[in-house]
Amino acid sequence: MATLKKYLKDILFIIVAVFILSNVISYFKKPDIDDIDTSLISKYQNSSKPLLVYFWAPWCSVCKLQKPNIKTISKYFDVLSIAVSETKPKDIGLKTLHDKDSSIAKAFKVSGFPTIFIFDSNKKIRFIDIGYTSTISLAFKMWWVKSF
Numbered sequence: 001m002a003t004l005k006k007y008l009k010d011i012l013f014i015i016v017a018v019f020i021l022s023n024v025i026s027y028f029k030k031p032d033i034d035d036i037d038t039s040l041i042s043k044y045q046n047s048s049k050p051l052l053v054y055f056w057a058p059w060c061s062v063c064k065l066q067k068p069n070i071k072t073i074s075k076y077f078d079v080l081s082i083a084v085s086e087t088k089p090k091d092i093g094l095k096t097l098h099d100k101d102s103s104i105a106k107a108f109k110v111s112g113f114p115t116i117f118i119f120d121s122n123k124k125i126r127f128i129d130i131g132y133t134s135t136i137s138l139a140f141k142m143w144w145v146k147s148f
Helices: 002-029 061-074 103-107 135-147
Strands: 051-056 078-084 096-099 115-119 125-130
Touching: 051 061, 061 078, 061 135, 078 103, 096 103, 115 135, 125 135
Parallel strands: 051 078, 078 096
Antiparallel strands: 051 115, 115 125
């Protein structure tokens, strides 16, 4: 029994460490948001709710891992998917804009995929994640933006 507790404690420690490390990495990799023109997303955001904007590319393997997390979040929060690709991407079951020439991604200074922007109800960027983000982390951030 003591061995099982030790393993569970180690697994929990690893999960927490990965969560913290991924957020630290996202913080340092995030773009400078002071001059990002967010007017594009205004027509996709319900004024009283936060919005998650998900930049992805069809060739991105991490984006494929991220897709189920985004779909789960979309059941509870507003999500706008932006596919950055020269060719029209497959339907992923989300409201998706096709960014054929990467102009939207460039306007948001996206430097890697997937990139997630979380906007509050005042259309202010509150969180930016680059790379894989867990469903729990996304749900917590969306709840935080909605609540505070």
